Amino acid sequence: xxxxxxxxxxxxxxxxxxxxxxxxxxxxxxxxxxxxxxxxxxxxxxxxxxxxxxxxxxxxxxxxxxxxxxxxxxxxxxxxxxxxxxxxxxxxxxxxxxxxxxxxxxxxxxxxxxx
Numbered sequence: 050x051x052x053x054x055x056x057x058x059x060x061x062x063x064x065x066x067x068x069x070x071x072x073x074x075x076x077x078x079x080x081x082x083x084x085x086x087x088x089x090x091x092x093x094x095x096x097x098x099x100x101x102x103x104x105x106x107x108x109x110x111x112x113x114x115x116x117x118x119x120x121x122x123x124x125x126x127x128x129x130x131x132x133x134x135x136x137x138x139x140x141x142x143x144x145x146x147x148x149x150x151x152x153x154x155x156x157x158x159x160x161x162x163x164x
Contacts, residue, residue, distance in 0.1 A: 052117070057107040063121045065104065067128055068093045099145060 050059055057065065072089040081089070094101050111118040 050109075055103075055106075056110045057118065058105065059121055061097065061099075062107060062111065063124050065093060065097050065099065065126055066121065068096065070125070 069090065072093055073086065076086040076089045091101065094104055111121065
């Protein structure tokens with residue numbers, strides 16, 4: 050059976066989760082505050098033009114349909130293994146994401162907004 054249209058489709062969900070997990074790894078490794086971690090999450094949502102509510106509801110859907118979520122994470126695992134091989138390139142990409150976040154997402158006041 051296919052995924053109902055109100056939820057993020059598997060290929061896009063895989064892409065979003067990939068970016069989400071990478072951004073959370075950066076945030077956790079760097080010891081960022083909860084506000085900055087939330088900003089990283091919002092940056093992923095903005096990249097895919099998906100609301101936080103739709104992302105959360107879609108994630109809940111996949112958690113209720115574990116076989117579909119399993120399939121997504123199998124693919125994510127393959128991508129992360131490939132990422133290890135291209136680690137230097139990814140470090141540059143991750144650094145670019147941090148710079149983008151600091152310039153476009155994080156206001157100097159510490160309040161999180163999305164433009």
